[in-house]
Amino acid sequence: MTALEGRVRQMCMIDMHAHLSYLETYQGGQQKEDNREEELEIRRKSGILTCLSGGNPDEWRVLEPFRERKEVILSFGIHPWYADRYEAGDYLQELKKCQIIGEIGMDSVWSRIPLQVQQKQLERQLEAAADLEKPVLLHTKGAERTVADLVKDFPGKVCVHWYSGDEKELEAFIEKDCYFTLGPDTALLCQKGKTELSPDEQVRRKMLQEMPANRLFVETDGIGAVAWAMGKAQMDLKEIPSILQENLLCAAGWKGISVKEMEERMKENLLEFLKK
Numbered sequence: 683m684t685a686l687e688g689r690v691r692q693m694c695m696i697d698m699h700a701h702l703s704y705l706e707t708y709q710g711g712q713q714k715e716d717n718r719e720e721e722l723e724i725r726r727k728s729g730i731l732t733c734l735s736g737g738n739p740d741e742w743r744v745l746e747p748f749r750e751r752k753e754v755i756l757s758f759g760i761h762p763w764y765a766d767r768y769e770a771g772d773y774l775q776e777l778k779k780c781q782i783i784g785e786i787g788m789d790s791v792w793s794r795i796p797l798q799v800q801q802k803q804l805e806r807q808l809e810a811a812a813d814l815e816k817p818v819l820l821h822t823k824g825a826e827r828t829v830a831d832l833v834k835d836f837p838g839k840v841c842v843h844w845y846s847g848d849e850k851e852l853e854a855f856i857e858k859d860c861y862f863t864l865g866p867d868t869a870l871l872c873q874k875g876k877t878e879l880s881p882d883e884q885v886r887r888k889m890l891q892e893m894p895a896n897r898l899f900v901e902t903d904g905i906g907a908v909a910w911a912m913g914k915a916q917m918d919l920k921e922i923p924s925i926l927q928e929n930l931l932c933a934a935g936w937k938g939i940s941v942k943e944m945e946e947r948m949k950e951n952l953l954e955f956l957k958k
Contacts (some may be wrong), residue, residue, distance in 0.1 A: 686953070689752050690949050690952055692752075694730065694945060695728070695729060695731070695900075695926050695930065695945055695948075697922075697926055698733050698841065698843075698863045698901045698952070699785065699899075699902075699903055700732050700733065700734055700901065700902050700904050701734070701741075701903065701904035703717060703721055703905045704717055705736075705741050705744060724919050724923070726753040730923060731952075735758070735785055738761060739768060739773060739776065742776050755781050755782065756779075756780045757781065757782035757783065758773075759777070759783045759785060760773070760786065762803070763792070763793050765793075765802075765804075770803045770806040770810065777807070777814060782816065782819050782956075783810065783818045784820065784821070784841075784843070785821040785843050786808075787804055787825070787829050788801060788821070788829050789821060789822075801828065808832065811838055812836060812838060817838050817955050818833070819841045820842045821843055826847035826848075826851035826854075826855075827851050830851060830854035830858070831854075833860075839954075839955050840855075840861065841862065842863070843901065844864075844865035846865070846882060848881065848885065849888055852885060852888065859897070861897050861898070862889060863899045864889070864900050865901065866903060866907065866908045866911050866929065867911035867912065869932035870912070872890055895933075895937045895947045896947065896951055896954075897951070898948065898951065900926055900933065900948070902922055905919055905921070905922060908922070930944050930945060930948075
């Protein structure tokens with residue numbers, strides 16, 4: 683058993699994508715209090731193996747000291763929101779140090795950065811990931827078709843983070859045999875028995891119905907994203923384990939397996955995703 687396999691198997695749950703609450707900012711730009719150790723301790727005690735993401739070099743510098751922690755896996759990439767501020771080619775050393783390259787991608791909904799600028803940075807990071815033989819984590823908001831076309835010939839493994847595009851574009855990622863993370867609002871959106879569904883509910887149900895269990899993960903995207911998804915001003919860090927558990931229960935129910943089996947399946951998924 684490798685060291686990585688040992689780390690993964692001794693944990694209870696996988697949070698496939700999260701940003702430390704310390705790295706999130708208030709609307710006015712004032713940084714939150716330094717609670718990163720508190721958050722990591724909550725995650726460690728709850729048996730959560732967390733894939734922490736840095737979307738720019740400053741965030742990576744905060745995360746890099748955690749590389750050796752057994753409950754942490756690190757991802758790094760120039761997030762599309764920062765595509766006009768950083769040149770991906772300047773950060774190859776950082777890309778070499780992380781285990782997953784991402785989240786990278788394109789965003790036409792929450793970003794005003796020209797899409798051609800975002801696409802250039804995405805293409806360069808996909809090239810780097812291919813050279814380094816590392817998997818990628820994708821952000822596809824509003825640009826699903828373009829991103830799907832760009833990763834079509836990518837030779838490595840791909841995980842689509844919190845997909846919210848339409849059903850037609852989802853098919854392109856399914857054909858690529860991508861992994862998918864289920865957003866923290868999945869259990870809220872995918873209640874069985876409900877017949878009148880919003881577009882988001884239809885897509886999320888399609889994912890749960892059609893994606894095999896060996897291509898699924900759960901994620902929080904960080905406590906700020908959880909609060910946003912739940913329509914709340916803020917949430918307590920101590921709620922992170924229960925949010926993950928609720929979405930594991932939801933995924934397990936749709937797949938007809940126990941929560942324990944779903945937990946074990948996601949561990950296997952992660953080991954396979956990270957395998958070169």
